[in-house]
Amino acid sequence: MAESPTGPLLRLYLAATHALGLRAWKHIESRRKRGKEHADRWREKGANQMAPRPEGPLIWMHAVGLGEVLALRGLIEALAEARPDLHFLVTSSARASGEVFDRNRPPRTIHQYLPLDVPVFRKRFLDHWRPDLAVWAEQDLWPGFVVETARRGIPLAMINARMNARSYASRRKARPLYADLYRRFAYIAAQDDATADHLRALAPGLVVAVTRSLKAACAPLADSPDRPVVEAQLTGRRPWCAASTHAEDERVALAVQARRFAADPASLLILAPRLPTRAREIALDCEAHGLTYAFRSEGQLPAPATAVWIADTFGEMGLWYRLCPVSLIGGSFGPVQGHNPWEAVRLGSAVLHGPETANFAADYAQLESAGATRLVTDAATLETALDAADLRDIAARASALQESAAGGIITLSDRLLDLMPR
Structure with a gap:
């Protein structure tokens, strides 16, 4: 895929992540002290103390919160059945998402917290994991990660996309930035027609498939031993x-x-x-x-x-x-x-x-x-x-x-x- 343009708004965002990089660890430390980060795994937010990368092809999937992360399980199971050689990395941002996903984790799947979107963390994360495919779910996009992943030639997909009228109105104010990001994706699938229309309005000419919500095909939640x-x-x-x-x-x-x-x-x-x-x-x-x-x-x-x-x-x-x-x-x-x-x-x-x-x-x-x-x-x-x-x-x-x-x-x-x- 030819490299997509990087317009003024996206360049401004990327420049800001360089400037904020020095403060990133202080921000993570502050959140840890307030109990906002996992007590044992907070360093993952700085792309440190990551789990070992398994051998063979790896699909990286990101979803921000608990419900979005759990919804990925049915898809992971389908992919794993089709390709027994695959391994999966699931990242999320919310602390609770990691704790609950660990109890409902499919086979051959690792969970990590996604680092903050600053250059040194992005580089360390992608150098370590070297994904063969990057899949972003629902609404959460980290522009620096999207740009760097595409620059490395790693295919990008957005699935289960959801954008209501209020979310669209907020994104419309930065339409050129989102257009630059969406055009880096090789495949985009929305949950419904309204979301597909909103995505196309933000990036005219964008090809968007409409599929059913991943949540409708979710795997059963784990039972309790007691x-x-x-x-x-x-x-x-x-x-x-x-x-x-x-x-x-x-x-x-x-x-x-x-x-x-x-x-x-x-x-x-x-x-x-x-x-x-x-x-x-x-x-x-x-x-x-x-x-x-x-x-x-x-x-x-x-x-x-x-x-x-x-x-x-x-x-x-x-x-x-x-x-x-x-x-x-x-x-x-x-x-x-x-x-x-x-x-x-x-x-x-x-x-x-x-x-x-x-x-x-x-x-x-x-x-x-x-x-x-x-x-x-x-x-x-x-x-x-x-x-x-x-x-x-x-x-x-x-x-x-x-x-x-x-x-x-x-x-x-x-x-x-x-x-x-x-």
Whole structure:
């Protein structure tokens, strides 16, 4: 591929990364001291103490956060099956993404934290890993890494791209920079038509494929070794899950659980906040509703009189979805605009969601058109939905949709393999 142009905005960005390079370690140190970086692996943010590179061809994949990283697993499994000689490097930025991915990591896959986008770190990272293909997922692009990777002749792909109207409006202000970046990619695939239109508007003439979300074909989340103990403790209980919640979701869920538990003490809400550090805040809200609670992080199991089990741990959603026949997916009652429904679907938990789902608009539209999820708008509709007679049918229809997504993963896998050197 001929080298793409580097316009004034991109040159300015690259110059700024040179100037900021001297301060990069101070920034990393500051974040470490504030607990923002992994206590043992923070040096990876400076491309130090990296894992050994395995022998043979290597695909590097980057996704910024937990949900995006976990969504890569189905694709990695398809690629690994097609090419048993491949190894995979997955990088991410958020601390929690690495911790949870390690518990759900596919075979022949290494996880590292992506270094800051400054020249010395970029060079050290790429010199060490020498990827044969670089794959960027969803929205997160580090311009310096993109430019340096392309300069080395390493093919670039962007997959599962997602860009809503608000994100497009912010990027439009720097359209020449994004045009320069996108034209360095040999293959770009968007989750939906709106994203594809936004990408083409930023870089006229850009070829963009539209594929289904990777999250729809996700591999099942890891189980917990102590599930038999937990299941025994829940004998006779009626558990339901509020997953990846924020304050707006919890207000609705706790109001419903207060009524359900008063009417039937067998009801148990397993409440898994998006940020486990909010556990004490949630406990206060439970007290305000007159609800008893237990903390998973402290090893507490729910007693018969426990109304809410606060699942304030990372990496255990696979356990909660296996235990609960129905789940309310959080982020859907407030400005967050929804979280991923497919992890619950994959483990047979019927999905309920609130009205705010712009981040996963195409996913929820697909589920709703098949009668494979249910919209709840307030506490009253949530309470009704939790007792609906057709929850098993909803879960079954959602599972059928997910099974059909597997073919799209195989097609994407083949397209990426075509980019690799022979």
